[in-house]
Amino acid sequence: FPSYKPMKVSMSQNQTSWAATINSEVEAHIKQALTGRNPASVYHPMNHLIFEIPRSMAPALCIAACESVGGEKDQAIAAASALHLMHVSTYTHEYLQLSDQPKPKPMPHHVYGANIELLTADSMVPFAYELLAAMDDPTNTNSDRILRVMIEIGRAVGSQGMVNGQYLKVRCLGLDGDEPCEKGMVDQVFEKKGGALYSCGAACGAILGGGTDEEIEKLRRYGLYVGMIHGIMVYDAAIKEKRLVKLADDLKYLALKELEGMKEKNVEPLWSLIDGISVFLRVQKLQFN
């Protein structure tokens, strides 16, 4: 996992536009929540990282899943914002300069010192939960959904999810950052990192939009596949490994199968998130043309 390429280069124009619109709305939601907070010395680096780190597709998945089960975008915007904050926090800590790593990690955004990056990322997690808790309406009719979403997000970013993925990555990369991952471990990293965040995003969107248990689980699996595909797509070595290219293709097929069971719903935005991803264009060129 030597680098994390910006999404834009790997998406079709159509997909970029839709996800980019959602990301703008998520950023506007976060910006509004940050307005007027003090001290500036703490919020300045927070702002910087929130708007500079390469985007994930978790917020877009969350909104698309919510709308696919008949919900409104407004019901999921706080959760989508929380997912972005979790992604930024995790990404920042992943590229933090620790003393037992002699080589600098290739993060393009080291504007602040390690101390400030550490603290700023720490501050984003409670801020994310604050956004979630604050979406409780005055009549408390949605508190049970909010608490359920909090448990989902906690599990996705915690020890059973992204932290586990990062832990596996640390182990398989070794401390000098050069040892290659074993095959099985690479797949687990895809599953636990992007997979956990994305599947959580889709499930949370479905929960907040009032989806049935069956729809929630369908969308959770869809998110998992999209997250793993995205992980493979931004993994530099993937293109050299036919096994991974094949895996990404299999995952795309599984994802399509989940959506086929929801044909009466608006699943186009969901599908657009992987339909145009260029790793598959490469797959087509490499194997199917």
Next chain:
Amino acid sequence: FPSYKPMKVSMSQNQTSWAATINSEVEAHIKQALTGRNPASVYHPMNHLIFEIPRSMAPALCIAACESVGGEKDQAIAAASALHLMHVSTYTHEYLQLSDQPKPKPMPHHVYGANIELLTADSMVPFAYELLAAMDDPTNTNSDRILRVMIEIGRAVGSQGMVNGQYLKVRCLGLDGDEPCEKGMVDQVFEKKGGALYSCGAACGAILGGGTDEEIEKLRRYGLYVGMIHGIMVYDAAIKEKRLVKLADDLKYLALKELEGMKEKNVEPLWSLIDGISVFLRVQKLQFN
């Protein structure tokens, strides 16, 4: 803030017993929630840090505040556990070995590498929120209190609270760890670090125990004073600074005033948390004997 002494040495026997009992119950609650979780490779360092880091008084304050307004211990045990996890996470990151700090920080518990410590502390925060969300009862009658507590805890540990305190500490210590803090900044560190966590602990206990708004604010202020006193107490240089010794004494007086307004309630456990603290014994020896 060169070191953080274990509480035991600075407490009277009585206070130690009560807080120690609460801490054991909090640890049992966390242990039960962790039982059976996988993978062991992630949960082992989590267990280690949760049970090895010097305790704060925030969980005891939370339980004592809950009981003082007529609530039951069970109503606050999950919040007390979450507060301990937040404290452990913050403490671990505070003593993390970063590449821009050439001198090792004097944390007595560096059993794991910086990478693992970073991730383990990260995993504790969502786990804390999960414990909070999971205390929702089946009839959802307490969801509004839980969401309110989550917002309180988010603010206490985030950019407006402990992260701000740590940021000030980083700034005033400088990167080599030797520059002394300016006076005003030291006080702000006391206020934002221990002060924010402890005042949140007391306020959350009062919220969960069903306290009135007035009681919640009284207990919030009480917690703030206790947190600042504790901060001064474990600050090695405090004993050399008469100004800080005086400040701690003033804070103890203010804390007493808050409890005097709650005379009909059981405030003894609350008062016991600072009554026997030996910085005041030293104060008495130095200035009042």
